[in-house]
Amino acid sequence: MEGITLNKTSDQIMILAPHCDDELLSCGGLIQEAVAKNIESRVVFLTNGDSFRWAAVRNFRRPFLSHQKFQEFGKLRQQEAINALKQLGLSKESIYFLGYPDRGLEFLWSDYWHNENTYFSRYTGSMTNPYDLTYKPARPYTGKNLVEDLTEILSTEKPTKIFISSPFDDHADHWAAYNFLHYALAKLKLDNKLAVDPAIYQYLTHKGSWPISNREDILPPSELNNDVINWSRFNLNSSQQTTKLTALKEYKSQLKVTKKYLFSFITNNEIFIVDDIRQLELPASNPIESKILAYKEPTANTKKRRRRPGGDIKRIELSLQQPDQLNVKLITKSKCSPRYSFRIKLYILLSSRVKKQREIIDFTITPVKDANSASIKILPTKADQLSCKRVETKDKQNIIEAIIGTPPLKRKGYLFFQAKSYFKKKVLDSTAWKVVNLIL
Incomplete structure (x- = not known):
């Protein structure tokens, strides 16, 4: 398994996260390395993770929540992400919140594409982005709009390395995020508007009971550990592991319900699939x-x-x-x-x-x-x-x-x-x- 190296003279990093905390679990050490080398880094959150009902119920201590409460939960997760990334060395200005519907990205991909057919979130009770702290407030929930936002951000930031959730991930938002990224890149390429053709690395966060184990190193899931998939790794030193753990503790709403799972990502390394188009x-x-x-x-x-x-x-x-x-x-x-x-x-x-x-x-x-x-x-x-x-x-x-x-x-x-x-x-x-x- 080859290692990932970051070049401080030529690289610009972008991490696309379906939910707030995916960026830390998958790339918390890598982000620290980029910051230490003064490499421009951006994190793009496609959703605020506002529809994780189990965590929202635990947070508000109520069995039934209103649409307003789910929106409050989305704002809380935004602030947790800002605090966590600050621990890693990234400022608020390095973060994009797009505000699309949690647990709805697969439906934007498959059915709700055009503005005349807008998706309704049964959690937040909204058909548009209800958050002020976002790239485009009041943006209608459609796949076309998400692609347009991504193409604008990619054209502006011109990343050389992109880290994105894997199509092998069990969570529908994660494989849909992968598709949306490639759709946006394909549009830019076909229209000759892509200034930099980035290297792309996939990360996993949901795959059965993986990665919960007592190992010091995180390893690929057994069903994906073969000679067909090209895995790469980034090694964390002890200081980076400690800082990653400190940052993870900022996600208090998530630790209340998935502590063992989240802590299983604090290991000696982070692993990625080298994208194969x-x-x-x-x-x-x-x-x-x-x-x-x-x-x-x-x-x-x-x-x-x-x-x-x-x-x-x-x-x-x-x-x-x-x-x-x-x-x-x-x-x-x-x-x-x-x-x-x-x-x-x-x-x-x-x-x-x-x-x-x-x-x-x-x-x-x-x-x-x-x-x-x-x-x-x-x-x-x-x-x-x-x-x-x-x-x-x-x-x-x-x-x-x-x-x-x-x-x-x-x-x-x-x-x-x-x-x-x-x-x-x-x-x-x-x-x-x-x-x-x-x-x-």
Whole structure:
């Protein structure tokens, strides 16, 4: 596992945190190192963590809370973040609070994109950012607005290294934050507005019972500790560990309910996944020569998947054979059956120079009993649904293959991809979101 080094002459650091405390748990030592080397550092909080009901109830000592109380809790968490980062050496001016809805980022990503379809937080009772201490107060809760905020901040700050929550994280806000960052970066790249192409590192904070242990070093979760994922580490000295612990104690509202979990991040090191954005190219002449992107997924890491291996996705393969034909292959641990269904979701992002920059393909596949085929259901979505030209499937033992008709891809673009499996309408497996650079 290679170490992360910070260059005081060329680096500018940015940490994107879905909630207040994620930045400290994942990067508390690294932030101190950057400050010690006079490296410009910024922390961007996508939400205030105002919807952590368990912690809010403990804080206010009431079983039922009003919308106003949840907003008060969000302000409290903002102040805790300011105090914690001050302990690490960062001033209030180094912090961005965006104020988007806690436990709502996945819905902004999937359904509530445009301003005519605004998300409502059932915790704060608001459809807009209710906080004064934020980047843009009264900002409507939509995915498009979040992307615009991130592109503005990235263009202003020009970070060389970005640390972001991982798509492998169990918390929906965390994998959604990863997608929003890459969507913002992709827009800037496609429009030739990205001044610096940053190195990106993913951090984990939620993965089952990980990282609670008695180890002095924090190690990758067993299901992600393989030769496919490239891990990197940052080592903390004793002084940095002590300061990180002191800063953590500023998060009093969180320590009341998750003390053991939070303290498990005070170790000799911090670990990160080196981000891997791959390219998918259209073959120049012979479609048979098309490049296949293969992604390995964790298997048998939960009781449900061990009991239902036919829905445990172990590998994904993507290939582009023609400008309007994408092949998606899902390979499961054992033979599929009609008891399982598979949902495939694709976002296609193209340059702003095209008429429609954003397209969505969302459908489910259910294998048919005693047949080498499967049934298809196109799912409605609230924004930018693409009418697929053609979806075919091949069911061979443990392989589900879909041939998807896409809009003609004549310009560079990006593909965001996720697959899920279901057993009796309950999610059995969910792959981490993949970001693919389309080269045409």
